[in-house]
Amino acid sequence: MSDRNPEYDFKWCPGCGDFGVKRALEQAIDTYTEEFEIPRTSNVIVAGIGCSGNMVHMMDGEQPFGIHGIHGRTLPIAFGVSTSRPDLNTIIVAGDGDFLSIGGEHIGPAASRNPNMTCIIMDNGVYGLTKGQSSPTSTTGQITTSTPFGKMETQMKPLELYLTYGVSYIASHYSSKPKVLANFIVEGMKHPGMSIIHVQSPCTTYNDTYDILKGNRREGIPGTAFIVEEDHDPSDYNAAVSLLSKGGVPLGLIYKKEPPTITELQNKIIKEKSKNPQDILSSYSI
Amino acid sequence: MVQKVKSKDFVIRFAGEGGQGLVTSADAMARAATGAGFYCQTFSTFPSQIMGGPASSQVRISTTPVLSNGDAVDVLVVLNQYAFDNHIDDLSENGVCIYNAQDCIPSGDGNYFGINADELAKESGNTRAANMVILGAVATLIDFKLESIENFVKERFTRGRAGDDEIIKSNIVALGLGTEVAKKSGFSVGSLDDPNAPDYEQIMITGNAALSLGAVSAGLDSYYGYPISPATTILIWMEQNLINEGKFVFQVASEIEAINNIVGAGFSGKKAMTATAGPGIALMSEGLGLAWMAEIPCVVVDIQRGGPATGLPTKSEQSDLFACMFPAHGDVRLPVLAPGSVEECFYVGELSVNWAERYQGPVMVMGEFSLAERSENIKKPDLSKVVDERRNSDTGSNGYKRYESWNGKLSPMPIPGGEVAYVANGSEHDEIGDTTHLPKHHIRLTERRFAKLGLLNDAPFEIENPDSEIAIMPWGSSKGVAREAYQQLIEKDKNLGWIYSVALNPLPEDIKEELKRKKLVIVPELNYQGQWSSILRMEGINAVSVTQFTGLPFKPTELANKISDKIKEIGD
Numbered sequence A: 001m002s003d004r005n006p007e008y009d010f011k012w013c014p015g016c017g018d019f020g021v022k023r024a025l026e027q028a029i030d031t032y033t034e035e036f037e038i039p040r041t042s043n044v045i046v047a048g049i050g051c052s053g054n055m056v057h058m059m060d061g062e063q064p065f066g067i068h069g070i071h072g073r074t075l076p077i078a079f080g081v082s083t084s085r086p087d088l089n090t091i092i093v094a095g096d097g098d099f100l101s102i103g104g105e106h107i108g109p110a111a112s113r114n115p116n117m118t119c120i121i122m123d124n125g126v127y128g129l130t131k132g133q134s135s136p137t138s139t140t141g142q143i144t145t146s147t148p149f150g151k152m153e154t155q156m157k158p159l160e161l162y163l164t165y166g167v168s169y170i171a172s173h174y175s176s177k178p179k180v181l182a183n184f185i186v187e188g189m190k191h192p193g194m195s196i197i198h199v200q201s202p203c204t205t206y207n208d209t210y211d212i213l214k215g216n217r218r219e220g221i222p223g224t225a226f227i228v229e230e231d232h233d234p235s236d237y238n239a240a241v242s243l244l245s246k247g248g249v250p251l252g253l254i255y256k257k258e259p260p261t262i263t264e265l266q267n268k269i270i271k272e273k274s275k276n277p278q279d280i281l282s283s284y285s286i
Numbered sequence B: 001m002v003q004k005v006k007s008k009d010f011v012i013r014f015a016g017e018g019g020q021g022l023v024t025s026a027d028a029m030a031r032a033a034t035g036a037g038f039y040c041q042t043f044s045t046f047p048s049q050i051m052g053g054p055a056s057s058q059v060r061i062s063t064t065p066v067l068s069n070g071d072a073v074d075v076l077v078v079l080n081q082y083a084f085d086n087h088i089d090d091l092s093e094n095g096v097c098i099y100n101a102q103d104c105i106p107s108g109d110g111n112y113f114g115i116n117a118d119e120l121a122k123e124s125g126n127t128r129a130a131n132m133v134i135l136g137a138v139a140t141l142i143d144f145k146l147e148s149i150e151n152f153v154k155e156r157f158t159r160g161r162a163g164d165d166e167i168i169k170s171n172i173v174a175l176g177l178g179t180e181v182a183k184k185s186g187f188s189v190g191s192l193d194d195p196n197a198p199d200y201e202q203i204m205i206t207g208n209a210a211l212s213l214g215a216v217s218a219g220l221d222s223y224y225g226y227p228i229s230p231a232t233t234i235l236i237w238m239e240q241n242l243i244n245e246g247k248f249v250f251q252v253a254s255e256i257e258a259i260n261n262i263v264g265a266g267f268s269g270k271k272a273m274t275a276t277a278g279p280g281i282a283l284m285s286e287g288l289g290l291a292w293m294a295e296i297p298c299v300v301v302d303i304q305r306g307g308p309a310t311g312l313p314t315k316s317e318q319s320d321l322f323a324c325m326f327p328a329h330g331d332v333r334l335p336v337l338a339p340g341s342v343e344e345c346f347y348v349g350e351l352s353v354n355w356a357e358r359y360q361g362p363v364m365v366m367g368e369f370s371l372a373e374r375s376e377n378i379k380k381p382d383l384s385k386v387v388d389e390r391r392n393s394d395t396g397s398n399g400y401k402r403y404e405s406w407n408g409k410l411s412p413m414p415i416p417g418g419e420v421a422y423v424a425n426g427s428e429h430d431e432i433g434d435t436t437h438l439p440k441h442h443i444r445l446t447e448r449r450f451a452k453l454g455l456l457n458d459a460p461f462e463i464e465n466p467d468s469e470i471a472i473m474p475w476g477s478s479k480g481v482a483r484e485a486y487q488q489l490i491e492k493d494k495n496l497g498w499i500y501s502v503a504l505n506p507l508p509e510d511i512k513e514e515l516k517r518k519k520l521v522i523v524p525e526l527n528y529q530g531q532w533s534s535i536l537r538m539e540g541i542n543a544v545s546v547t548q549f550t551g552l553p554f555k556p557t558e559l560a561n562k563i564s565d566k567i568k569e570i571g572d
Helices: A018-036 A052-057 A074-084 A096-102 A104-113 A158-165 A178-190 A210-214 A237-245 A262-273 A277-282 B022-035 B081-090 B117-124 B130-141 B146-156 B164-185 B207-217 B232-241 B255-267 B278-283 B285-294 B321-325 B342-359 B369-373 B439-455 B476-492 B509-517 B531-538 B556-570
Strands: A043-047 A065-068 A089-095 A117-123 A169-174 A194-200 A225-227 A249-256 B009-017 B039-045 B054-062 B073-078 B091-100 B112-115 B202-206 B222-225 B248-251 B272-276 B298-304 B362-368 B375-379 B423-425 B461-464 B470-472 B496-501 B503-505 B520-525 B543-547
Touching: A018 A043, A018 A052, A018 A089, A018 A117, A018 A178, A043 A052, A043 A074, A052 A065, A052 A089, A065 B255, A074 A089, A074 A096, A074 A104, A074 A117, A074 A262, A074 B222, A074 B248, A074 B255, A089 A096, A096 A104, A096 A117, A096 A158, A104 A158, A104 A194, A104 B255, A117 A178, A158 A169, A158 A194, A158 A237, A158 A249, A169 A178, A178 A194, A178 A249, A237 A249, A262 B248, A277 B207, B009 B022, B009 B081, B022 B039, B022 B054, B022 B130, B022 B146, B022 B202, B022 B375, B054 B081, B073 B081, B073 B130, B081 B091, B091 B130, B112 B130, B112 B164, B117 B130, B117 B164, B130 B146, B130 B164, B146 B164, B202 B207, B207 B232, B207 B298, B207 B342, B207 B362, B207 B369, B222 B232, B222 B255, B232 B248, B255 B272, B255 B278, B255 B285, B255 B298, B272 B278, B278 B285, B278 B298, B278 B321, B285 B362, B285 B423, B298 B342, B298 B369, B321 B362, B321 B503, B321 B531, B342 B362, B342 B375, B342 B439, B362 B369, B362 B476, B369 B476, B461 B509, B470 B476, B476 B496, B476 B520, B476 B556, B496 B509, B520 B531, B520 B556, B531 B543, B543 B556
Parallel strands: A043 A065, A043 A089, A065 B423, A089 A117, A117 A194, A169 A194, A225 A249, B009 B073, B073 B091, B091 B112, B222 B248, B222 B272, B272 B298, B298 B362, B470 B496, B470 B520, B520 B543
Antiparallel strands: A169 A249, B009 B054, B039 B054, B039 B375, B202 B375, B461 B496
């Protein structure tokens, strides 16, 4: 439920990681909008289907634009937004199922074009809204409603995937530290090109991984999340590979390069080869 | 023996194997003819391959505007035995066949003679000029001024490259050699009446290029597309021509990408389009539903081909109507525009992008292979008359109500970067776009989404002989041949009406009323199920179809006979 729309009655469960991501995104939009003096309405949030996608209806403060699209298609919708209106701050919010399962086919092509957009992926290793099915990032052996005897296939490694595809800004974090997360999102927005901030955002109802992530000393569970060392060089591809090969959940910037964006490349052609309809028409004269 | 060919129009067909330059020959003939003041229409048919397989390309040259491919071939040029065997039955009674003497042994009794084109090409110094040799022979047979072809050759091969002059010279020599052979043969097929060149300026253009140009002239901003026959030429055209400040073209990774790209672009305030064929329409189903539900302007062009599934990628069919009008699950019925000529393609390119802006939703354009690929000379469009209509966007206070109930007018559509914002939503939503499950919103917005189609009431239509009891109503690419059949039929029976509408949904009110008055409406269409007459019957109109699904367009006289038979069969 949002303050501005009492009729909208969607709720996240208590303790849902998405609350933290929402606060981080709101703060990032505030920061970015102020720093670059753009209208609030120049922010466009392209939302996928799932609990996380509903963020677009729950933004507090002045309303940015939003488009709540169909399942798995945030990347192509955002590509249309970003390339037709390069002046906008294009943002994607999607879950692991939406982005990596049905939406997976779009990641490679998007990365190779490097459009200017910021993708915030809320990874909870489960399909929450449909009540607890297995997702690409569920672990092997995980019991879910669609894998009652344990998930059989291997667990997808999204960060490695992004790196291999050549995504030009890759950061990994979790939802428990919204202020820190907000900084990575702002950096992603500033980054000229495709940014992915992959956020562990646990689902308290169907796959509560808070203890696994942060650890629980009393229960003797070591946490899988670890802060990326200060001396990690994000412009070094091999260093990124090595960092990711350690396993666990890194918290920090993994990789960042600045190849040309698709908009820059198109602008070169526009400068040299512009045409108007009258000239085109004349080329057909008999 | 002197053969006579009718002098108002005739059909020249080049038949051989894919890759032998057949399309070039027909095109050359067409350009030479239009340059000399005649009207032309080309048609090609070939399998979905790069090389090999039966292929043919023809041009119909006439002293009046051409409506169809005609009934039979008057001059048939065959480059190999396979072509002879497969096309000789299409030759008209008085027609002449020129065969490639190296590769062909004609059988049966007929007006044939052979040319050894490759040998003669060698003599000209240009081994690739075999097509020119043949063209010279054809021109002589039909008493067509060689000068026109020479002018065409000069123009076509002046490309600013070294060696242009050589190529032009050798091609003209080749033309001359073919001429000599034809003269020696003693054959003469007749000649065309003097051309009646129109006094307006003309262009020679394909259906796909005309459609593209119409859209771009009307302000198209963004094009995202995926290669698929027969829509690929639109992607290529856009990549070469939609270049300017604020424009964007891109080949994307699939049709699923393309439909979602144009939704994103349309949402952002831009006029956006993609073009595809049947298989792509199937993939775009969900995205089209999104555009309908979230009320986002965009245009999808379907260049129909043989279906279903992969079907016949380079053949003619009109079997996507159900899929285009009802592409998505749920209560969705898209506006559909179906151009019936190359000239109408330009106008529909313009109208479709404007319709999308006006009613704030997706618009479907239905082309078809034979219309898309054929070249025709048409009146040069007047760009000063082209309209660039844009959506009504609003400035107002926060929490703006984008999705108000329909009250005869549409609530404006804000654009990112403007003063107010909303959320476009594929789920059912309330006034500001937030997801809802409440019945009141689903009811009022479903009604709004259908009622606003009433804004789309300015597409052209034709009604002739309104007092007749029976009428013919073609749609899309079958218009021309249906018109030619109609002209034949009303000579015998004046009590036959003609009804035609570029818009298939919504159907203009005048058209609906006219249709309801008829005892019988006959729809010639290239599909099995009789898709358009089915839709008409849904509206309580007494319609039946005359169908054909051979992968080729109708032939005028054959169609006229089929229509007569249908009328007798229904017994009225």
